[in-house]
Amino acid sequence: MSLSLHQLHFSYIRSQQSNIWQRDIRFQEGTYYHIRAISGSGKSSLVQAIYGLNKNYSGEISYAGKQLRSMTPDQISNIRAQEVSIVFQDLRLLTEFTASENLELKRKLRDFTSAADLERMAGELGIDHLLNRKINTLSYGERQRVAILRALLQPFELLLLDEPFSHLDNMNIQKAAALILKEVQKRGAALLITDLEKDQHFPYHFQLEL
Numbered sequence: 001m002s003l004s005l006h007q008l009h010f011s012y013i014r015s016q017q018s019n020i021w022q023r024d025i026r027f028q029e030g031t032y033y034h035i036r037a038i039s040g041s042g043k044s045s046l047v048q049a050i051y052g053l054n055k056n057y058s059g060e061i062s063y064a065g066k067q068l069r070s071m072t073p074d075q076i077s078n079i080r081a082q083e084v085s086i087v088f089q090d091l092r093l094l095t096e097f098t099a100s101e102n103l104e105l106k107r108k109l110r111d112f113t114s115a116a117d118l119e120r121m122a123g124e125l126g127i128d129h130l131l132n133r134k135i136n137t138l139s140y141g142e143r144q145r146v147a148i149l150r151a152l153l154q155p156f157e158l159l160l161l162d163e164p165f166s167h168l169d170n171m172n173i174q175k176a177a178a179l180i181l182k183e184v185q186k187r188g189a190a191l192l193i194t195d196l197e198k199d200q201h202f203p204y205h206f207q208l209e210l
Contacts, residue, residue, distance in 0.1 A: 001083050001157030001190065003027040003050065007059035013042040019208040020046065022059070029157055032184075032191040032202050037210035043194040044089050046210065047162045050192075051086050052076045081110065085156035087164045091147040093135045099146045100131040103153065110154040121149055124179045126172065141167040148176050152183045159184055161193040165201070177201040 004026045013021060020035065021042070027033060037043035048054040049061060052068055061068040063079060071079075093102050103122075107113050122128040125145045135143060144167055151159065159180070165173045181202060184191050191202060198207060 001029055002062075002064050003158060003190070004062045004065075005059065006062070008046075008049070008061065009058050010042055010045055010056065011058070013045070018210055020210050027158065027190050027192060029190050030188050031206070032204045033193070034198065034202070034204045034207045035192065035194045035210050036196070036198050036207065037194055038196065041210045043210055044162055047086065047088075047160050047192075047194060050160060051080070051084060082155050083157045084160065085151045085154050085158075086160040087144075087147050087151045087162060089162040089166075091143055093143060093147055093150075095136040096134065098132055098134050099127065099138065102135060102146060103131070103150055106150045106153045112155050113153045118149070118153065121152060121179060125149055125175055139167070141169075141172065144168060145172065145176060148180065152179070156187060156189055158190045158192065161191070163195055164193065165195075173201060 004024070005020065006024050007022050008020065009022050019025070035043060035046070045054055049057055052071075055069065063083070068076070094105075103118060107115070107118055119128060122131060125148065127142060127145045127149070130138060130142055130146075135146065138146070144164060148164055161180075165176065168176065180191070193202070194210070
């Protein structure tokens with residue numbers, strides 16, 4: 001996986017000191033990136049653009065030298081299935097379904113993780129006792145951990161995390177970060193996390209300002 005941004009910019013974003021906007025940057029496998037961004041500076045726009053959901057930008061986003069804009073829907077779907085996994089800021093879970101149903105939908109669709117490994121990871125996150133509860137009965141922090149686990153059930157070469165720990169206490173952040181790091185290292189993948197503040201949750205190679 002080779003992800004490159006070339007002079008990427010959104011017209012509604014004003015940033016004088018950005019390390020991302022209107023610059024050339026390449027994200028490499030096995031490298032961990034933290035992007036600090038205040039509210040309204042476009043971190044979710046960036047994540048969604050990389051994932052192919054927001055095309056209202058100028059500049060270029062490329063995977064392995066091929067521009068995202070020129071890809072067919074099938075090519076984008078394949079990238080999402082095999083190369084890029086994501087935790088959205090708003091999580092995008094199916095709230096009328098149980099946590100287990102949300103997770104099994106991803107697991108069976110991707111056919112990458114065994115049921116036993118799903119159970120093990122749920123235990124590491126401390127949510128194994130919540131799997132049979134509907135999402136709409138869970139706290140936001142519990143939902144975040146379900147969304148994190150869902151993202152880890154598929155193959156990926158890049159993991160995108162948009163404020164993944166905003167409603168977690170320190171103990172649960174440590175559990176989640178440990179599992180994420182283990183799964184990222186297992187795949188030799190790149191990690192890109194956005195947040196409002198700097199942190200030391202992962203051994204970042206680059207800390208960037210949006």
